[in-house]
Amino acid sequence: AQSVTQLGSHVSVSEGALVLLRCNYSSSVPPYLFWYVQYPNQGLQLLLKYTSAATLVKGINGFEAEFKKSETSFHLTKPSAHMSDAAEYFCAVSDDQSGGGADGLTFGKGTHLIIQP
Amino acid sequence: NAGVTQTPKFQVLKTGQSMTLQCAQDMNHNSMYWYRQDPGMGLRLIYYSASEGTTDKGEVPNGYNVSRLNKREFSLRLESAAPSQTSVYFCASTMGLAATDTQYFGPGTRLTVL
Numbered sequence: 001a002q003s004v005t006q007l008g009s010h011v012s013v014s015e016g017a018l019v020l021l022r023c024n025y026s027s028s029v030p031p032y033l034f035w036y037v038q039y040p041n042q043g044l045q046l047l048l049k050y051t052s053a054a055t056l057v058k059g060i061n062g063f064e065a066e067f068k069k070s071e072t073s074f075h076l077t078k079p080s081a082h083m084s085d086a087a088e089y090f091c092a093v094s095d096d097q098s099g100g101g102a103d104g105l106t107f108g109k110g111t112h113l114i115i116q117p
Numbered sequence: 118n119a120g121v122t123q124t125p126k127f128q129v130l131k132t133g134q135s136m137t138l139q140c141a142q143d144m145n146h147n148s149m150y151w152y153r154q155d156p157g158m159g160l161r162l163i164y165y166s167a168s169e170g171t172t173d174k175g176e177v178p179n180g181y182n183v184s185r186l187n188k189r190e191f192s193l194r195l196e197s198a199a200p201s202q203t204s205v206y207f208c209a210s211t212m213g214l215a216a217t218d219t220q221y222f223g224p225g226t227r228l229t230v231l
Contacts, residue, residue, distance in 0.1 A: 051217040
């Protein structure tokens with residue numbers, strides 16, 4: 001069984017400040033991890049994914065995430081927040097035992113990122 | 118490429134009414150999915166189709182049926198809508214079933230059941 005916990009349903013940062021969105025996973029086998037972003041009234045868009053190559057993964061729009069097995073974490077960061085980053089962010093996990101089917105992607109509950117001017 | 122498209126964008130139903138949500142993808146993907154999104158719940162898988170001609174239940178299939186009409190299209194049907202089915206519904210597709218495959222999402226259908 002796999003699960004994802006996103007700490008903080010809402011995170012507020014000032015424009016230009018560091019963005020840190022937390023994600024911890026639970027998986028009985030090596031996981032694959034994803035971050036998706038959802039802008040208002042739109043579908044989800046992939047930001048980045050970890051597939052067991054490099055532990056530091058760079059994504060679109062200046063975001064990156066680091067896989068830390070010892071901490072079972074995959075936190076999302078961006079050095080300098082922009083107003084256009086305001087959105088809902090979802091962490092998701094899959095593994096080779098589940099493939100892409102019924103258990104393929106397990107999503108966290110999401111973190112709403114608010115950017116203060 | 119339009120990617121994944123969904124119709125309608127919005128729908129209001131009365132309890133007991135039926136409707137079909139349509140989804141189509143033009144990326145030649147093999148696998149397609151239906152999720153529902155509720156506030157504070159993330160996304161939960163309703164049904165998926167690994168390939169044309171196959172469908173399987175996900176986490177929350179009760180009250181829904183699906184049809185994989187062809188490789189491009191995957192529809193979700195509510196036979197007798199209930200207020201608990203008020204939600205935002207997303208269709209997604211992937212090339213295959215590998216755990217590393219990226220899921221591509223449609224814009225969603227916002228359904229209200231009165």
